[in-house]
Amino acid sequence: MPRQSKLVLFAVFALTGFSALTLQVVWQRVISLHAGVDLFSVTTVVAAFLAGIGLGSLAGGVLADRLGPRRSLLAFAASEAGVGVFAWASIWLFYDVYRAVAPSLRTTPAAFAFHFVLLVVPTTLMGLSLPLVARGVVERIEDAGPLVGRLYALNTLGAGVGAGVTGWGLPGNLGFQGTVRLAGLLNLGAAGLVLTLWRLAARVPAAGPTPDLAPPGAAATRSASIGWYLVYGLTGAVALGLEVVFFRVIDAVMRGNSYTFGHVLMLYLLLFGAGAAIASRYVGRARRPDRWFLGLQFAVGVAALVGLLVLVELPGRIGLDGPLDRLFAIDGFDLGQYDLGSFREVARFLFVHAGAPLLVMGLPVLCMGASFPFVQALVAQRLDTLGRRTGALVTANVVGNVLGTLVVGFVLLDRLGTSGTVRLLAGLLVLPGLAFAATHVGRARVTFGAGGVVALAALMGVFPSNPRLWAFLHSADASRFTLAEERSCVNALKPRQGEDLLFVNGISQNAYPFDDFHVLIGLLPTLLHPAPDSAVAVGLGIGATPYGISRDPRVGSLTVAELCGGEVALQRVLAGRGAPEPARLLGDPRVRIRIGDGRKALLAAPEERFDLATVDVVRPQSGSSGSLYSVEFYRLLSSRLQDDGLFSQWSPTPRTLNSVTEVFPYVSRFTVPSYYGSQFVVASRRPIPFDREAVLGRLAGLEPDAFLPARAEALAQFLRSVEPEQIRAGGPPVPVDGRDLNRDLRPLDEFFLNNPEAVPERPRSP
Numbered sequence: 001m002p003r004q005s006k007l008v009l010f011a012v013f014a015l016t017g018f019s020a021l022t023l024q025v026v027w028q029r030v031i032s033l034h035a036g037v038d039l040f041s042v043t044t045v046v047a048a049f050l051a052g053i054g055l056g057s058l059a060g061g062v063l064a065d066r067l068g069p070r071r072s073l074l075a076f077a078a079s080e081a082g083v084g085v086f087a088w089a090s091i092w093l094f095y096d097v098y099r100a101v102a103p104s105l106r107t108t109p110a111a112f113a114f115h116f117v118l119l120v121v122p123t124t125l126m127g128l129s130l131p132l133v134a135r136g137v138v139e140r141i142e143d144a145g146p147l148v149g150r151l152y153a154l155n156t157l158g159a160g161v162g163a164g165v166t167g168w169g170l171p172g173n174l175g176f177q178g179t180v181r182l183a184g185l186l187n188l189g190a191a192g193l194v195l196t197l198w199r200l201a202a203r204v205p206a207a208g209p210t211p212d213l214a215p216p217g218a219a220a221t222r223s224a225s226i227g228w229y230l231v232y233g234l235t236g237a238v239a240l241g242l243e244v245v246f247f248r249v250i251d252a253v254m255r256g257n258s259y260t261f262g263h264v265l266m267l268y269l270l271l272f273g274a275g276a277a278i279a280s281r282y283v284g285r286a287r288r289p290d291r292w293f294l295g296l297q298f299a300v301g302v303a304a305l306v307g308l309l310v311l312v313e314l315p316g317r318i319g320l321d322g323p324l325d326r327l328f329a330i331d332g333f334d335l336g337q338y339d340l341g342s343f344r345e346v347a348r349f350l351f352v353h354a355g356a357p358l359l360v361m362g363l364p365v366l367c368m369g370a371s372f373p374f375v376q377a378l379v380a381q382r383l384d385t386l387g388r389r390t391g392a393l394v395t396a397n398v399v400g401n402v403l404g405t406l407v408v409g410f411v412l413l414d415r416l417g418t419s420g421t422v423r424l425l426a427g428l429l430v431l432p433g434l435a436f437a438a439t440h441v442g443r444a445r446v447t448f449g450a451g452g453v454v455a456l457a458a459l460m461g462v463f464p465s466n467p468r469l470w471a472f473l474h475s476a477d478a479s480r481f482t483l484a485e486e487r488s489c490v491n492a493l494k495p496r497q498g499e500d501l502l503f504v505n506g507i508s509q510n511a512y513p514f515d516d517f518h519v520l521i522g523l524l525p526t527l528l529h530p531a532p533d534s535a536v537a538v539g540l541g542i543g544a545t546p547y548g549i550s551r552d553p554r555v556g557s558l559t560v561a562e563l564c565g566g567e568v569a570l571q572r573v574l575a576g577r578g579a580p581e582p583a584r585l586l587g588d589p590r591v592r593i594r595i596g597d598g599r600k601a602l603l604a605a606p607e608e609r610f611d612l613a614t615v616d617v618v619r620p621q622s623g624s625s626g627s628l629y630s631v632e633f634y635r636l637l638s639s640r641l642q643d644d645g646l647f648s649q650w651s652p653t654p655r656t657l658n659s660v661t662e663v664f665p666y667v668s669r670f671t672v673p674s675y676y677g678s679q680f681v682v683a684s685r686r687p688i689p690f691d692r693e694a695v696l697g698r699l700a701g702l703e704p705d706a707f708l709p710a711r712a713e714a715l716a717q718f719l720r721s722v723e724p725e726q727i728r729a730g731g732p733p734v735p736v737d738g739r740d741l742n743r744d745l746r747p748l749d750e751f752f753l754n755n756p757e758a759v760p761e762r763p764r765s766p
Contacts, residue, residue, distance in 0.1 A: 018161055082125045521544075528646060543585050613646075641684075
């Protein structure tokens with residue numbers, strides 16, 4: 001292949017990485033609308049996605065060696081065309097078809113099987129790409145490490161750009177449907193360019209046969225290659241485990257919004273691709289690629305410990321603890337507060353979005369990427385088996401990735417927390433360090449081995465504990481900070497001015513003692529309903545809204561769906577401190593708390609009907625919040641209500657209100673002056689009469705100790721004076737402040753930078 005054609009092919013391969021990550025981010029988000037965003041659901045989707053990639057890599061390797069260089073490029077073009085065609089039909093499959101079968105997927109194996117069937121075609125086609133292109137461009141076996149390393153680097157760098165552009169721009173402007181169609185067009189364009197290159201290459205006379213030379217230092221036996229596959233699989237498990245931890249920490253630093261995931265993924269992939277690109281320049285000159293690979297893996301563990309250690313411990317030693325305390329004491333940019341008009345705000349933005357993420361994962365991820373060209377050089381032995389060996393190497397790493405994700409997500413974070421998980425994963429990488437030492441002789445072996453073990457042990461000894469780590473990220477005193485970290489969320493209570501403020505993944509929610517607003521979201525519709533027997537609450541939070549429902553003795557059952565199981569543990573902590581409301585809520589036999597995604601729970605039980613439904617959810621600018629503020633979600637809620645059932649929710653934005661009125665013919669809005677003028681709505685398919693005397697009579701009929709005297713009087717005063725605003729009273733919807741709606745496939749409020757009207761109607765608690 002001429003040099004110019006090869007450069008074009010490399011650029012095309014980067015473009016396919018861009019498209020692949022764009023599709024992956026959007027597909028995973030669309031699937032989560034029905035699968036849920038709890039760890040079980042997300043993990044089954046990721047595992048199914050990676051399983052397809054691994055299957056495609058194996059198949060691509062076999063196919064590449066059978067087809068040879070030229071026809072491998074033709075097969076690569078066909079695979080990209082297949083991905084492009086699939087992309088255009090994917091939203092129908094992942095959204096409409098999934099919605100029809102979701103109620104039947106009640107077990108994890110069933111969900112995984114269905115996700116695998118959904119994703120196996122496009123992910124297998126994606127997995128074919130690296131072995132096919134590698135076979136098409138490598139002409140001498142000694143070039144396998146450098147060339148395949150560059151291919152891998154460019155594809156990963158393209159994926160990083162794709163993650164960034166998708167995270168910050170495409171869905172917010174084009175919606176999910178428009179984004180996948182654009183990505184599909186890119187795949188079709190890539191297929192056309194590769195086909196053109198293939199035709200040009202067919203006109204060039206074939207070169208004579210090239211001898212299959214083994215790269216310097218590489219093992220010449222199949223058994224040695226199998227050993228490297230196993231090692232790369234195990235280090236892949238550690239790498240993905242560390243990735244899970246990095247994302248958790250950086251998400252807390254950034255006080256996650258809908259842009260956080262794409263931004264962090266962009267940084268991760270760009271770092272990984274840069275590491276692979278740098279190493280590709282030197283791997284051809286490495287006499288012992290095995291030493292480089294093993295040494296880099298050991299460096300991953302050391303760097304992972306050093307990055308977090310420096311972030312937590314260094315600021316206080318150089319006088320920066322004050323500014324960082326103020327930084328972590330706020331909620332970040334999740335309310336659309338990207339006001340970069342001052343040097344202080346620019347510095348804060350750069351630290352949150354670049355400085356801290358690079359400190360935490362910069363060096364370890366660079367080392368992860370740099371290790372690929374060296375292990376590729378170790379397993380690439382002959383041109384006629386290059387495709388299979390490249391495919392097997394990628395597959396081994398993917399299998400390790402899945403294993404690391406499962407073990408860290410389901411076991412280690414629950415048992416060891418973030419700090420203990422980092423210690424364990426870094427400790428495992430002492431094994432490649434010892435193997436690195438073993439490649440030396442005499443005194444050098446002892447020096448490298450003992451020095452590495454001592455250095456890693458010293459770092460582990462001074463590494464911050466889990467309470468210390470998370471107290472720092474919450475700007476809290478570790479001795480007065482209550483942490484409940486579990487697989488799905490990092491939950492914490494931080495004392496502030498006589499109250500315990502709840503934080504979830506670094507973002508403040510509400511506080512105990514309860515405020516009037518959150519109690520009223522649950523209590524008022526309960527008092528309005530003539531016979532509220534069954535109720536469902538999406539979201540536990542600090543417990544105020546479910547508690548408001550549960551105080552009415554007429555309620556026969558209350559089901560609470562909460563994504564973050566640690567919030568239940570914090571309720572127990574409050575009860576243990578003598579707080580009466582959490583103790584009553586947890587001890588009430590009518591209350592059932594289910595841990596998992598609330599929308600998924602409603603979708604999975606189409607036979608259940610409720611008199612009351614409340615949604616006490618995250619802010620509409622938070623990541624994945626669009627699934628709980630959309631027209632389609634409100635239709636789902638309406639279908640689960642009795643004919644005279646009532647639904648209540650915070651009304652944070654005009655689009656939220658418009659989306660509610662699009663579904664419910666009767667909507668009343670209530671303003672709570674004592675909580676910064678915040679508003680919530682009560683909606684129904686039937687008229688909602690506000691009989692003040694009946695409501696006050698039902699309030700008076702509650703148990704005498706249902707609320708503390710001051711709270712009871714405040715609630716009674718509110719109900720005596722409030723005047724509900726009729727937003728819709730049976731007629732057609734009347735848009736408020738514009739006609740925009742939040743849709744499942746286009747959640748405008750969530751992407752607030754692209755749709756700047758998405759701001760809260762009233763200021764939140766400072």
